[in-house]
Amino acid sequence: MSRNTLILAGCLAWLPAASAWAQTSYPMLMSVKPVAAQVGQTSEHTVSSRASMWGAYQVLVSGTGVTGEVVPPETKATEKDPRPNLQSLKVRFTVAPDALPGVRDFRIATPQGVSTLGQLVIARDPVVSESGKNDSPAEANQVTVPATVCGAIEKAEDVDYFQFQAEAGAALSFHMRAMRLQDRIHDLQQHCDPILTLRNAAGVTLAASDNYFFGDPFIGYRFEHAGEYLLEIRDVRYQGNQYWEYSLEISDQPFVTNAYPLAVAAGAPTDLQLAGFQLPDPAQVSVTLAAETPPGPSWQGLAVGDAISNPVPLIVSDLPLISESEMDNGTVEQAQAIAVPAGINGRIETEGDIDCYSFEAAKGDKFSFEVLARRHQSELDSHLRILDSQGRQLALNDDLRLGIRNYADSWIEDWTAPADGRYIVEIRDLHLRGGQPFVYLLRAARSQPYFELYVDTDKTPLTPGTGGAIYVRTVRKNGFDGEIQLHIDGLPEGVTATCGRILAGKGKDGCIVLQASGDAPLGVSNVTIRGTATLPGGEQLTAQASNYQETYQPGGGRGHWPVEMHTVSVGAPSDILSVTLSTAELVLQPGGTQQVEVTIERAEGFDKNVTLDVAYRHLNSVYGDSLPEGVTLDTGASKTLLTGGTTQGLIVLKAAADAPPVQQQQIVVMANVSLNFVMKATYASQPLLITVPEK
Ligand SMILES: [Ca+2]
Ligand SMILES: [Ca+2]
Numbered sequence: 001m002s003r004n005t006l007i008l009a010g011c012l013a014w015l016p017a018a019s020a021w022a023q024t025s026y027p028m029l030m031s032v033k034p035v036a037a038q039v040g041q042t043s044e045h046t047v048s049s050r051a052s053m054w055g056a057y058q059v060l061v062s063g064t065g066v067t068g069e070v071v072p073p074e075t076k077a078t079e080k081d082p083r084p085n086l087q088s089l090k091v092r093f094t095v096a097p098d099a100l101p102g103v104r105d106f107r108i109a110t111p112q113g114v115s116t117l118g119q120l121v122i123a124r125d126p127v128v129s130e131s132g133k134n135d136s137p138a139e140a141n142q143v144t145v146p147a148t149v150c151g152a153i154e155k156a157e158d159v160d161y162f163q164f165q166a167e168a169g170a171a172l173s174f175h176m177r178a179m180r181l182q183d184r185i186h187d188l189q190q191h192c193d194p195i196l197t198l199r200n201a202a203g204v205t206l207a208a209s210d211n212y213f214f215g216d217p218f219i220g221y222r223f224e225h226a227g228e229y230l231l232e233i234r235d236v237r238y239q240g241n242q243y244w245e246y247s248l249e250i251s252d253q254p255f256v257t258n259a260y261p262l263a264v265a266a267g268a269p270t271d272l273q274l275a276g277f278q279l280p281d282p283a284q285v286s287v288t289l290a291a292e293t294p295p296g297p298s299w300q301g302l303a304v305g306d307a308i309s310n311p312v313p314l315i316v317s318d319l320p321l322i323s324e325s326e327m328d329n330g331t332v333e334q335a336q337a338i339a340v341p342a343g344i345n346g347r348i349e350t351e352g353d354i355d356c357y358s359f360e361a362a363k364g365d366k367f368s369f370e371v372l373a374r375r376h377q378s379e380l381d382s383h384l385r386i387l388d389s390q391g392r393q394l395a396l397n398d399d400l401r402l403g404i405r406n407y408a409d410s411w412i413e414d415w416t417a418p419a420d421g422r423y424i425v426e427i428r429d430l431h432l433r434g435g436q437p438f439v440y441l442l443r444a445a446r447s448q449p450y451f452e453l454y455v456d457t458d459k460t461p462l463t464p465g466t467g468g469a470i471y472v473r474t475v476r477k478n479g480f481d482g483e484i485q486l487h488i489d490g491l492p493e494g495v496t497a498t499c500g501r502i503l504a505g506k507g508k509d510g511c512i513v514l515q516a517s518g519d520a521p522l523g524v525s526n527v528t529i530r531g532t533a534t535l536p537g538g539e540q541l542t543a544q545a546s547n548y549q550e551t552y553q554p555g556g557g558r559g560h561w562p563v564e565m566h567t568v569s570v571g572a573p574s575d576i577l578s579v580t581l582s583t584a585e586l587v588l589q590p591g592g593t594q595q596v597e598v599t600i601e602r603a604e605g606f607d608k609n610v611t612l613d614v615a616y617r618h619l620n621s622v623y624g625d626s627l628p629e630g631v632t633l634d635t636g637a638s639k640t641l642l643t644g645g646t647t648q649g650l651i652v653l654k655a656a657a658d659a660p661p662v663q664q665q666q667i668v669v670m671a672n673v674s675l676n677f678v679m680k681a682t683y684a685s686q687p688l689l690i691t692v693p694e695k
């Protein structure tokens with residue numbers, strides 16, 4: 001018996017007949033209460049959503065060590081209401097004893113599609129939730145520390161008080177998460193900005209923190225006197241929202257914010273100097289990561305004395321690693337000589353510190369220098385320059401862009417040496433700040449052609465007998481201009497894929513067309529999307545696509561947040577049962593037009609407008625378009641709006657007179673149904689191949 005069948009069997013008791021469903025939106029998760037779960041425990045949490053989670057049958061959680069299951073709801077379907085609007089659902093999370101603490105993404109699979117992402121904090125210490133009225137010091141909730149306190153700033157002017165006992169000499173850290181837990185919440189719009197205050201029994205402020213990790217507070221405090229102490233939590237603007245959940249981890253264990261060096265080689269022991277709170281003196285440990293640890297970010301709990309620290313950000317690097325020398329390296333003359341390629345571990349250890357490294361280059365040599373710091377919890381906002389041997393500036397970068405997001409780290413890409421000679425790469429903090437937490441890895445390498453891939457969404461819902469389109473966009477680097485073949489792995493049962501390509505040269509987008517068979521079972525799985533290419537010399541390149549969770553921002557703008565999971569789901573049949581084309585292939589002469597008849601099959605009673613398109617758009621922006629260069633949709637000649645119960649449309653494509661030749665480029669026709677002002681459900685046709693012959 002397949003996994004999907006098992007899941008179905010497990011929840012048939014409360015699933016109505018699938019044919020009873022009509023199209024509604026996939027659920028958008030708004031909050032989970034409590035927002036933290038403890039390692040080694042199973043606990044029940046209430047998930048809130050917009051749009052119904054009715055029929056929820058599976059919970060997907062990122063990373064390892066955490067699983068979730070849907071608790072069958074008490075709400076029952078009736079003949080009058082066969083699919084109740086279920087916007088509150090209990091989920092049971094089980095966390096393995098060795099699960100890494102930190103934040104996990106999760107989503108709920110329903111017959112209406114998979115939900116947007118929610119986030120759950122995995123914490124070490126017991127979870128305590130706010131209770132009753134805790135709006136004043138006299139009404140404070142009593143907490144025994146260490147503990148993970150969970151609550152919500154649920155209404156305007158809400159202030160939450162917690163009281164705890166500390167011994168004389170006790171050192172506690174208070175690590176709050178709230179704003180960071182809202183980055184990926186699709187429909188939250190207004191986010192909280194928490195502030196945390198620690199007071200003594202007399203109400204005197206001992207410490208306060210507003211923004212430590214982005215907008216979230218952190219306090220480390222050593223208590224001189226035994227006694228009762230008070231914590232006060234609120235939004236810094238006194239705003240509130242029923243979905244503003246927070247967790248506050250109160251711990252008596254070492255709390256590490258940064259390690260130096262930031263980058264380590266897998267399989268070899270590395271001595272790390274630690275920055276943080278409640279650390280031994282000297283704050284130094286040795287770490288050896290398993291030899292098979294893949295290159296990239298790696299969060300590690302470190303053995304500090306008898307304790308294991310909170311997870312600490314490290315980078316596993318496969319470049320030859322060197323460290324900033326102990327010598328002064330603040331000027332062009334004092335620059336530390338390096339060989340390229342190298343990963344340079346450094347630190348802007350004091351205010352005003354500037355680090356210079358020198359390298360030799362021949363005229364025309366191309367180099368790339370990338371700083372990894374703020375992306376890995378360093379306090380550094382890097383500022384990176386290339387100077388000649390006289391100290392004249394040749395290149396500068398402050399913040400870099402990855403995909404469609406900016407980061408405070410710096411990146412000088414594909415810089416060309418203008419002449420033979422000695423050059424300097426200089427790094428400092430933008431505002432000349434510095435200190436132990438200002439660690440960085442500077443990757444210095446000769447530029448190589450390669451590409452990155454981005455997928456505009458993190459979920460692709462299908463229904464039996466219909467298709468879905470996944471658009472993949474490339475960012476070409478260092479002169480790479482080749483063709484990229486797309487691939488997808490990990491599809492759910494009953495789903496097949498036809499993978500298109502991104503054309504060489506100016507090609508930016510390609511599409512993968514998914515098709516669910518008419519008898520595909522309800523099911524869900526996470527997929528990985530890759531691209532492969534061959535360089536002129538025969539070298540193979542491959543890249544895995546990053547996925548974005550879309551978020552709606554105040555005013556209706558569309559934001560994006562990079563996430564791990566891309567989930568493909570097969571839901572219940574919905575409004576459109578099929579999208580059929582009159583042909584699977586078109587040959588367009590330069591300067592000519594061709595047409596495709598499109599037939600949609602509507603579900604019984606479904607008479608809403610359907611819009612046809614060959615590109616993926618949101619308002620006036622195009623997020624995916626795999627048409628070959630010079631080929632466009634002739635909107636005037638096409639019939640793309642199918643009103644009332646109509647089922648016949650027409651797509652007319654035209655090729656410009658100078659359209660370059662192309663063989664069988666894959667596109668797809670999408671039938672869109674509006675769900676509300678900004679969202680739509682999309683049903684895709686079979687692939688359509690476009691050929692433009694030589695003139
Ligand atoms: Ca509250
Ligand atoms: Ca804040």
Ligand SMILES: [Ca+2]
Pocket residue numbers: 324346347348349353354355
């Ligand atoms: Ca330094």
Ligand SMILES: [Ca+2]
Pocket residue numbers: 381382383397398399407408409410430
């Ligand atoms: Ca910067």
